[in-house]
Amino acid sequence: xxMLIKLLRTNARISDSELAVMLGTTEExxxxxxxxxxxxxxxxxxxxxxxxxxxxRDYVRAxxxxxxxxxxxxxxxxxxxxxxxxxxxxxxYLVSGGYDxxxxxxxxxxxxxxxxxxxxxxxxxxxVSTTTHFFLQKYKESxxxxxDEDEDERVMQ
Amino acid sequence: xxxxxxxxxxxxxxxxxxxxxxxxxxxxxxxxxxLGVGEPDFRTPWAVRREAIKTLERGKTIYTxxxxxxxxxxxxxEYTEEKTGVKYDPDGEIIVTVGGSxxxxxxxxxxxxxxxxxxxxxxSFVCYKPIVELTGGVPVIIETREEDMFRLRAEDxxxxxxxxxxxxxxxxxxxxxxxxxxxxxxSEIAEVLENTNIMILTDEIYSELTYGHKHFSVISLPGMKExxxxxxxxxxxxxxxxxxxxYMCGPREILKHALKIHQFGIMSSPTVSQYAAIEALKSCSxxxxxxxxxxxxxxxxxxxxxxxxxxRCFEPEGAFYVxxxxxxxxxxSDEFCEKLLYSKKVAVVPGTAFGDCGxxxxxxxxxxxxxxxxxxxxxxxxxxxxxxxxx
Numbered sequence: 233x234x235m236l237i238k239l240l241r242t243n244a245r246i247s248d249s250e251l252a253v254m255l256g257t258t259e260e261x262x263x264x265x266x267x268x269x270x271x272x273x274x275x276x277x278x279x280x281x282x283x284x285x286x287x288x289r290d291y292v293r294a295x296x297x298x299x300x301x302x303x304x305x306x307x308x309x310x311x312x313x314x315x316x317x318x319x320x321x322x323x324x325y326l327v328s329g330g331y332d333x334x335x336x337x338x339x340x341x342x343x344x345x346x347x348x349x350x351x352x353x354x355x356x357x358x359x360v361s362t363t364t365h366f367f368l369q370k371y372k373e374s375x376x377x378x379x380d381e382d383e384d385e386r387v388m389q
Numbered sequence: 390x391x392x393x394x395x396x397x398x399x400x401x402x403x404x405x406x407x408x409x410x411x412x413x414x415x416x417x418x419x420x421x422x423x424l425g426v427g428e429p430d431f432r433t434p435w436a437v438r439r440e441a442i443k444t445l446e447r448g449k450t451i452y453t454x455x456x457x458x459x460x461x462x463x464x465x466x467e468y469t470e471e472k473t474g475v476k477y478d479p480d481g482e483i484i485v486t487v488g489g490s491x492x493x494x495x496x497x498x499x500x501x502x503x504x505x506x507x508x509x510x511x512x513s514f515v516c517y518k519p520i521v522e523l524t525g526g527v528p529v530i531i532e533t534r535e536e537d538m539f540r541l542r543a544e545d546x547x548x549x550x551x552x553x554x555x556x557x558x559x560x561x562x563x564x565x566x567x568x569x570x571x572x573x574x575x576s577e578i579a580e581v582l583e584n585t586n587i588m589i590l591t592d593e594i595y596s597e598l599t600y601g602h603k604h605f606s607v608i609s610l611p612g613m614k615e616x617x618x619x620x621x622x623x624x625x626x627x628x629x630x631x632x633x634x635x636y637m638c639g640p641r642e643i644l645k646h647a648l649k650i651h652q653f654g655i656m657s658s659p660t661v662s663q664y665a666a667i668e669a670l671k672s673c674s675x676x677x678x679x680x681x682x683x684x685x686x687x688x689x690x691x692x693x694x695x696x697x698x699x700x701r702c703f704e705p706e707g708a709f710y711v712x713x714x715x716x717x718x719x720x721x722s723d724e725f726c727e728k729l730l731y732s733k734k735v736a737v738v739p740g741t742a743f744g745d746c747g748x749x750x751x752x753x754x755x756x757x758x759x760x761x762x763x764x765x766x767x768x769x770x771x772x773x774x775x776x777x778x779x780x
Contacts, residue, residue: 235682239686253689253693254687254689254759255686256689386423386428387412387426388408388409388412388415388736388738389427389428
């Protein structure tokens with residue numbers, strides 16, 4: 233994989249100068265490459281990985297598995313796009329296997345999640361069934377470990 | 390008991406490693422930011438660890454053949470041929486050892502007689518000199534210089550050779566300098582040794598960690614296979630230091646005798662490690678490439694960082710150390726390291742731990758996360774600022 237993309241993937245805040253040093257190139261080159269990636273739509277956005285416990289204790293996250301009947305001509309796209317409109321929805325994926333759409337939600341309470349699923353998702357034309365999984369613990373996200381690493385026990389050699 | 394009368398003069402006479410002192414001080418302090426280790430911060434690739442677990446589950450816990458599992462020797466033979474173009478017969482030309490260190494020890498013990506001279510370029514890893522001294526051999530040091538990119542010059546080698554010279558140790562890619570020996574320089578060395586009876590111990594434990602250029606081995610040069618004992622291992626390449634596994638390849642006539650020393654002293658290398666190592670050689674090239682890419686970025690960060698601090702830093706092309714020059718601070722290597730440790734709790738190793746010619750330099754390991762390295766650089770920056778402003 234492109235090293236620049238690899239570096240930005242886990243830390244989008246590394247300065248252009250630091251990126252330039254690590255990649256053995258110039259700051260100008262780094263800037264123009266990032267701009268190119270943004271212009272081409274390869275970089276879609278930048279986000280921050282939080283320890284949610286500190287940021288927002290009152291959030292609940294869940295993954296909803298949806299079984300869907302695909303529509304003629306548009307397949308799964310229409311339903312997926314409709315679901316993606318909601319602000320509570322963090323991501324929507326079409327997946328292979330036992331169900332079709334994987335929807336990640338972030339709401340303020342369990343009640344809000346259940347209301348959303350019951351009232352918004354289940355009622356969409358073509359949705360056959362839903363299965364809701366609540367997040368209990370996050371260990372790793374976007375390539376970043378969220379649990380404490382072991383202490384460095386190496387000795388000087 | 391009067392132990393002074395019991396101890397062997399040779400053991401007593403060995404100087405402890407120069408790294409030890411800093412380790413002892415650092416061990417007594419809290420929250421030390423160490424840049425002193427000589428092993429990867431990565432974990433052994435999971436495929437290798439899983440293979441070890443499977444091996445244990447199958448109860449494969451007995452000794453292996455003295456030179457190592459034949460299946461492992463076969464894979465080592467193929468891997469070495471792929472990397473160097475040189476083929477070693479798994480039956481007689483390869484011994485699996487307890488780390489590269491044992492391979493170095495076996496080579497020296499199989500070859501060196503009391504009074505024989507062994508040429509060692511310095512700065513270099515701490516074990517060569519003591520191992521030579523234990524056999525009664527005479528270490529002949531060649532000091533390499535920053536202006537020569539810490540490479541061994543053919544001219545210096547020529548001048549160091551006497552009729553007692555038996556062995557040349559070639560420690561490249563080099564710990565602590567990060568220097569490499571390219572094909573051209575190796576050819577010049579080979580030329581000097583032509584028509585002599587001098588062997589080479591080529592310690593290539595860092596062969597897979599080179600940056601910018603692929604590693605070139607001296608054994609790949611025409612006619613050099615018969616002159617070389619090729620030492621490599623799993624510790625650095627596959628982040629397997631604690632598994633204690635390395636290997637030596639070389640002429641059957643020498644390995645036959647080295648094997649006896651291995652047999653009497655060690656019996657056979659750790660069995661579980663040997664099975665796991667097969668997996669490492671077969672399926673972990675992508676893990677190695679990822680580690681190498683990460684080391685490369687850290688290397689650039691540190692070289693740039695030290696140069697910006699006004700500590701001239703030679704650009705290393707191998708291993709995972711940088712070797713900046715600290716003489717502009719007016720401090721000796723030892724003073725620099727001690728003061729840095731006490732005032733900023735940052736531990737680095739003085740260049741002098743790797744030979745007298747390391748004076749004026751420090752060894753900084755980048756087997757640490759980038760975040761850790763940047764924090765350490767910041768502290769070193771503060772330290773240098775304090776020296777310059779006379780605080």
